[in-house]
Each structure stands twice: as C-alpha cells, then as structure tokens.
Amino acid sequence: MMRTVILLLLGAALVYALYTNFTKDTANQIQMGSEAPNFVLTDMDGNEHKLSDYRGQGVMLNFWGTWCKPCEYEMPYMENQYHAYKDQGVQILAVNVGESNYAVNSFVSRHNLSFPVMIDKGQEVQVAYRVDPLPVTFLIDKEGKVIDRITGSLTEAKIQQHMEKIKP
Amino acid sequence: MDELKCECGHVNPTGTILCEACGKAVGNRQNENKLLDMRYEGSARRSQTYNKSIIDKIWNFFSSVKVGVSLIVIALVASSIGTIFPQETYIPSTIPASEYYEQEYGAFGKLYYLLGFHNLYSSWWYLVIIGMLGMSILIASIDRFFPLYRSLKNQKVVRHDSFMKRQRIFGITNVSNQEVNLEQITERLKKQRYRIREENGNILAEKGRFSRWGPYVNHIGLIIFLIGGLLRSVPGMYVDKVVWLREGEMKEIPGTNGEYYLKNNAFIFEVYDKGNKEDEAFVKAIEKTGTAIAKNYQSNVTLYKQEGEVLPGEKPQLQKVKDFEIKVNEPLKHDHYALYQVDYKLNEFSKMSFYLMDKKTEEKFGTLTIDLNDPKPSYQLKKGYSVELMSYFPDFEFKENGEPTTKTRIPNNPAFIFKMVTPDKPEGEVSFVAIRENIEPAGENVYKMAFAGVETRNATALTVRKDLTLGILFAGGIIFMIGVVQGAYWNHRRIWVKRKGEEIWIAGHTNKNWHGLKRDIALVVQTTPLFEPTDQLNEEKFSNKGEEISG
Numbered sequence: 132m133m134r135t136v137i138l139l140l141l142g143a144a145l146v147y148a149l150y151t152n153f154t155k156d157t158a159n160q161i162q163m164g165s166e167a168p169n170f171v172l173t174d175m176d177g178n179e180h181k182l183s184d185y186r187g188q189g190v191m192l193n194f195w196g197t198w199c200k201p202c203e204y205e206m207p208y209m210e211n212q213y214h215a216y217k218d219q220g221v222q223i224l225a226v227n228v229g230e231s232n233y234a235v236n237s238f239v240s241r242h243n244l245s246f247p248v249m250i251d252k253g254q255e256v257q258v259a260y261r262v263d264p265l266p267v268t269f270l271i272d273k274e275g276k277v278i279d280r281i282t283g284s285l286t287e288a289k290i291q292q293h294m295e296k297i298k299p
Numbered sequence: 300m301d302e303l304k305c306e307c308g309h310v311n312p313t314g315t316i317l318c319e320a321c322g323k324a325v326g327n328r329q330n331e332n333k334l335l336d337m338r339y340e341g342s343a344r345r346s347q348t349y350n351k352s353i354i355d356k357i358w359n360f361f362s363s364v365k366v367g368v369s370l371i372v373i374a375l376v377a378s379s380i381g382t383i384f385p386q387e388t389y390i391p392s393t394i395p396a397s398e399y400y401e402q403e404y405g406a407f408g409k410l411y412y413l414l415g416f417h418n419l420y421s422s423w424w425y426l427v428i429i430g431m432l433g434m435s436i437l438i439a440s441i442d443r444f445f446p447l448y449r450s451l452k453n454q455k456v457v458r459h460d461s462f463m464k465r466q467r468i469f470g471i472t473n474v475s476n477q478e479v480n481l482e483q484i485t486e487r488l489k490k491q492r493y494r495i496r497e498e499n500g501n502i503l504a505e506k507g508r509f510s511r512w513g514p515y516v517n518h519i520g521l522i523i524f525l526i527g528g529l530l531r532s533v534p535g536m537y538v539d540k541v542v543w544l545r546e547g548e549m550k551e552i553p554g555t556n557g558e559y560y561l562k563n564n565a566f567i568f569e570v571y572d573k574g575n576k577e578d579e580a581f582v583k584a585i586e587k588t589g590t591a592i593a594k595n596y597q598s599n600v601t602l603y604k605q606e607g608e609v610l611p612g613e614k615p616q617l618q619k620v621k622d623f624e625i626k627v628n629e630p631l632k633h634d635h636y637a638l639y640q641v642d643y644k645l646n647e648f649s650k651m652s653f654y655l656m657d658k659k660t661e662e663k664f665g666t667l668t669i670d671l672n673d674p675k676p677s678y679q680l681k682k683g684y685s686v687e688l689m690s691y692f693p694d695f696e697f698k699e700n701g702e703p704t705t706k707t708r709i710p711n712n713p714a715f716i717f718k719m720v721t722p723d724k725p726e727g728e729v730s731f732v733a734i735r736e737n738i739e740p741a742g743e744n745v746y747k748m749a750f751a752g753v754e755t756r757n758a759t760a761l762t763v764r765k766d767l768t769l770g771i772l773f774a775g776g777i778i779f780m781i782g783v784v785q786g787a788y789w790n791h792r793r794i795w796v797k798r799k800g801e802e803i804w805i806a807g808h809t810n811k812n813w814h815g816l817k818r819d820i821a822l823v824v825q826t827t828p829l830f831e832p833t834d835q836l837n838e839e840k841f842s843n844k845g846e847e848i849s850g
Contacts, residue, residue, distance in 0.1 A: 148430055169610050233688065251612060253551065258611070
C-alpha cells in the first residue's frame with residue numbers, strides 16, 4: 132500500500148516535470164480562455180481606451196507596426212469589417228508597437244483608418260500580451276476572455292469569421 | 300502482514316533474514332556454514348521479499364542498484380553525445396534547427412536532430428531517464444533505509460550463538476581459571492569512544508552508527524538538487540531575459556511583471572589608449588594587436604520601482620530606487636534580480652539637422668533638427684520659411700517597384716521627403732533626402748536641404764536574471780557532501796562480548812575498515828587473559844574451517 136502511494140507520487144512528479152517542460156514554449160504566451168490582460172491606451176484622437184470598458188462587446192485587438200508589410204496588408208480589410216460590425220458590438224483596437232506619432236499619424240491618414248489606433252509607447256501592453264512577431268491579433272469575447280491568437284496577416288474573409296466568433 | 304517470530308521472542312517482519320533482536324537466522328536463506336551476509340543487517344527489504352504484483356515488480360526494478368547504475372551510465376553517455384554538436388541555443392537563429400544540423404553535419408546531424416540531441420535537456424527521453432534516476436535513488440533508499448533503521452534500533456545486547464560464530468571477527472577464550480575484569484574492558488572501549496550497553500555481564504559496544512545513514516543523506520541531497528532543477532519551470536522562480544535600452548530611454552524590466560523600470564543614462568565603451576598614462580603598461584600589447592582592446596563596457600542606469608496598481612499603458616508611478624554603474628561582472632542586484640552587461644550598439648542616429656539653403660547663393664534660412672525617433676510633421680523657420688515632413692523612412696530602402704520604404708523602425712538609414720515652403724515658392728518644392736542622396740522628383744529646385752549635422756547615441760543590452768532555485772541547489776549540494784563525508788570518514792563498528800558458561804565469546808563487525816576494528820579490539824584485550832579474536836575470512840582463505848566454526 133505504502134509502495135503504491137510512493138510510486139504514484141513519483142510517477143505524478145515525473146509526469147508533471149514532462150508536462151511543464153513541453154508547455155514551456157506555450158507558457159510564454161497568453162493562454163486561450165484566460166482573461167485578457169487589462170490595459171489603458173490613448174488613441175490618436177486623444178480618447179482613452181480601457182479594455183475592461185468593452186465588457187459585453189467583442190474586441191479584436193491587433194498589434195502592428197508601420198514598417199511591417201503584412202500588418203499594412205490587412206489594414207483595409209479591418210477597416211471594412213470595422214464598419215460592418217461596429218454596430219453589432221464588435222470593437223477593433225489597433226495597437227502600434229511604439230513608433231513615433233508622426234509615423235503612426237501618416238500611416239492612419241494614408242489608409243483612412245477610422246477605428247481607434249493607439250501607440251504602446253512604453254511597450255508594456257506588448258509585454259503583457261507577449262507580442263512577437265508582428266502582426267498578431269487577439270480575439271477577446273464579451274466576457275473579456277482571450278479566445279484566439281492569430282499570428283500573420285489576415286484575409287478579409289478570415290477577419291469576418293473572427294468577428295462573427297466574438298460577436299456578443 | 301505475516302510475521303516471523305524468532306525463538307528469542309522478537310517478532311520480525313516477513314522477509315527478515317536475521318532476527319532484528321538476536322541475530323539468529325530466521326529466513327533459512329543462508330548457508331549455515333558460511334559467514335553471515337551482514338548487508339543491511341539481514342533485514343526485511345521489500346524488494347527482496349515480494350515479487351508478485353505489478354507494484355512489486357516496479358518497486359523491485361527501481362530499488363535495484365544495477366538499474367540505478369545503468370541509468371547513470373545512460374544519462375552520462377547521452378550527455379556526452381549532446382556535446383558533439385552545438386545545442387540549439389547556440390546555432391545561428393537565421394536557419395531553423397531542422398535544416399541546420401543536416402546542412403552542417405550531414406546524415407549524422409539529421410539523426411542528431413531527429414533524436415532530440417540538439418535540445419538534449421528538454422528532450423522527452425532525456426527527462427524520462429533523469430526522472431527514472433530520481434525514482435531509483437528515492438525508492439532504493441526507502442527500500443534499504445527503513446528496514447536497516449528498524450534492525451539497528453531493535454538489536455539486543457545478547458546475540459544468538461550462531462550470529463556470533465558466523466561473524467567475520469570471532470574468538471572464544473576459556474576463562475575457567477582466570478579472572479576477567481569486565482569493567483576494565485568497558486573502560487577501554489569507552490576510551491575509544493564506543494557506546495556501551497551491558498546486560499548480565501554481556502557487552503555490546505558500538506560506535507559510528509550514524510555513518511550508516513551517509514548514503515541516504517547523500518541521496519536526499521541529490522533529490523533536493525533534482526527538485527531545484529524542476530522548480531526552474533515554475534513561474535516566478537526563474538527569469539532569464541534581455542532588455543535593450545537606448546541612452547535616455549526608460550523601459551519596464553521584462554520578467555518583473557511591471558514592478559521595476561530601468562533608465563539608461565549613458566552607455567560607455569572604453570578602449571586601452573597608448574596616449575593615456577594609466578595604460579602605459581599595456582603599450583606593447585596595444586601595438587602588438589594593432590586594434591583597439593576593450594577596457595570597459597559600462598551602463599549608467601537608474602532603477603525605478605512601480606508604486607501602486609497601474610495598468611499596462613497607463614503612466615507608471617515610479618519611485619527611484621538607485622543609480623548604478625553596471626559593468627561586466629558587476630551586475631546591478633536588487634530584490635533577487637540581477638542585471639548583467641551583455642551587449643551594446645554604438646552610435647545609433649538619434650537626431651539630424653539640416654539647413655534650408657538657396658542652392659545658388661548658398662544663403663541659409665535657418666536650421667531644423669529632427670528627432671529621428673519622434674519627428675514633427677512640420678518645422679517653422681524664419682518668417683515665411685517652413686519645412687513640411689511629407690514622409691519619413693527610418694531604415695530606408697527602395698522597394699522592387701522603386702518606391703521608398705522602411706525595413707525597420709530603427710533609424711539605421713534615415714530618409715526624408717521634405718516640402719520646402721518659401722516666400723518665392725509658396726506652393727513648396729519637394730526634395731527627397733537620404734544619406735549622401737538628394738533627389739528632386741519634380742524637376743530642378745531653387746532650394747535644398749543641406750546636411751548640417753547628426754547626433755548619435757549608444758544602446759546597451761542587459762540580461763535580466765533571477766534564480767530562486769539557486770539556494771535549493773546549494774542546499775542540495777551541501778547535503779550531498781555531508782552525506783558523502785558521513786559515510787566515507789566514519790565507520791560503524793560493533794563489538795559483542797558474550798559470556799557463555801566458562802567461555803567468553805567476542806565477535807566484531809564493521810561496515811568498512813576491518814583493520815581499524817581489529818586494532819580497536821586488540822587494544823581492548825591486551826594484557827587481559829582474553830584471546831584476540833581471529834579474522835575468519837583470512838582463515839577461510841587458507842583452509843575451509845567453516846564447519847569447525849559452526850560445530
């Protein structure tokens with residue numbers, strides 16, 4: 132009996148060691164289904180956006196940079212889908228990874244973006260979301276949970292699918 | 300549980316070979332004629348007793364020393380194979396590991412990669428071996444320690460005749476017509492720091508029993524060491540990250556969960572200088588190498604602590620902790636974190652200045668300075684003169700279609716498209732300016748942006764390290780060594796003196812260093828009528844006296 136308990140304990144320790152080792156890479160990422168880290172950023176029009184204020188709505192959180200081509204590629208699609216879904220309770224927040232106001236402003240006007248664009252100057256939000264590489268998009272549902280993390284450029288159809296998923 | 304009752308009345312657990320109390324063979328497993336096998340005191344080891352159920356088999360597998368040694372050998376061989384080619388961390392990050400090993404080392408390299416040797420300490424089979432080794436250490440110890448402890452605790456002063464006779468050191472003295480001073484004997488034993496137990500003129504003298512626990516203490520140290528290694532993967536126990544900071548920049552220190560911020564005030568790179576008096580001693584070396592020899596890499600930083608609850612993106616509420624000069628091997632240490640100088644970048648462009656100039660007359664109409672990390676959309680100069688920044692490319696290159704673009708956001712190769720507005724050209728003239736390049740896309744301009752100067756700054760890279768497992772690893776190592784010393788420098792010696800009618804029987808046992816035991820006994824019996832007992836193992840070598848002894 133005693134030996135069974137000892138063997139079970141040791142077996143469990145071994146399994147735990149293997150498990151933590153194999154989830155080591157993903158442990159450095161936001162876990163699906165976990166609560167999205169809250170943040171506050173000010174957009175280019177001077178409005179503050181606090182993630183927790185969007186409870187009850189779906190949020191597509193996009194991290195991007197002006198020099199990043201795949202980021203640029205998906206911007207017009209996000210703009211289109213933003214208009215289609217903003218009245219259905221899905222918000223888009225586009226977080227620049229810390230460039231100058233000049234670079235971001237000229238990018239925004241060049242692409243006529245109307246969704247809130249904000250700059251993460253201190254790179255704290257990127258650290259909180261473990262952003263690397265760009266672009267990366269997080270889907271946050273109405274309960275504030277991260278339900279998906281998409282790396283790489285999105286097509287318009289994909290964006291629409293994702294918007295449907297987080298629609299409240 | 301079944302139990303074995305010895306004729307001395309002591310009840311032994313099943314599997315016992317020698318009665319814990321009197322030492323009589325109860326297991327019937329040993330050849331009556333031979334010396335007793337005293338390993339683990341003939342106690343009831345589970346692994347030697349049961350071999351039926353699956354639990355028994357697993358237990359027996361892990362408690363085997365053979366299995367343990369095999370696991371150590373396998374781990375050693377695997378670890379050495381892991382050093383043949385570089386580990387994944389040390390290969391260039393530009394090529395994926397799946398291609399690198401085959402490309403560099405051919406078929407063997409591919410096999411190396413496929414078997415996981417490129418990332419040995421994280422490969423599943425290596426971890427399984429180490430895990431099994433840990434289980435083996437623990438189970439083998441449990442299997443041996445508890446029965447041994449029980450046996451030594453229950454031993455009686457008076458041992459069974461057969462136990463005495465079959466000890467390696469044994470002798471009988473007939474004392475019918477002589478006086479034997481037992482007190483003198485105990486005195487002498489005590490002088491040699493034996494602990495004495497007496498019962499009706501029989502003596503058990505024992506010393507160094509604690510050395511028997513050496514191997515188990517040693518194993519506990521090993522297990523603690525393994526646990527320490529395991530804890531590295533527990534969040535908060537171990538941090539190993541890098542942060543890049545330009546001069547003047549302040550950032551959250553990664554791995555601190557926003558608790559600490561660091562500002563880089565200056566990065567200093569010094570080389571040995573022939574002209575410098577301080578470095579006179581090195582003149583020859585400097586001339587010999589012909590290149591600059593680094594003398595100092597130093598980051599002057601200020602550490603800040605975040606006060607209160609602040610969300611990411613919110614303005615941090617920082618409290619200055621301290622200023623510090625980080626040098627190689629002189630890390631900034633604070634609150635279990637350590638920041639080490641690891642890399643640097645010199646002379647990154649930070650600001651560029653231009654004159655607005657009439658190309659013909661070279662008359663200047665003011666200067667403007669552009670912060671390359673935060674440019675303004677327009678710059679006002681003298682009345683009527685202004686410059687608009689139409690486009691800015693921090694790390695400029697031409698796209699395939701000939702359009703200018705930027706590779707990164709770092710100002711490695713800045714380029715600008717300016718619109719120069721002047722009283723005589725109120726519509727503005729467009730000029731494309733890059734390093735050593737000046738293009739006028741809309742035909743000949745009257746004005747130009749003339750390069751006036753550049754400011755640079757350095758960047759430093761620091762490793763952020765935190766390791767709470769170090770203490771555990773140290774404790775494990777120290778306990779390991781204590782165990783080694785305990786088992787290696789002391790021996791467990793016992794001397795039994797038994798009075799049997801007109802005879803006095805003496806038997807001795809030690810776990811190592813028989814010579815020492817014999818010397819102890821010789822010192823005790825000298826000048827007494829008692830014979831010095833003989834080493835039956837030596838005698839056996841010459842003639843088989845086994846029967847005589849047991850007879």
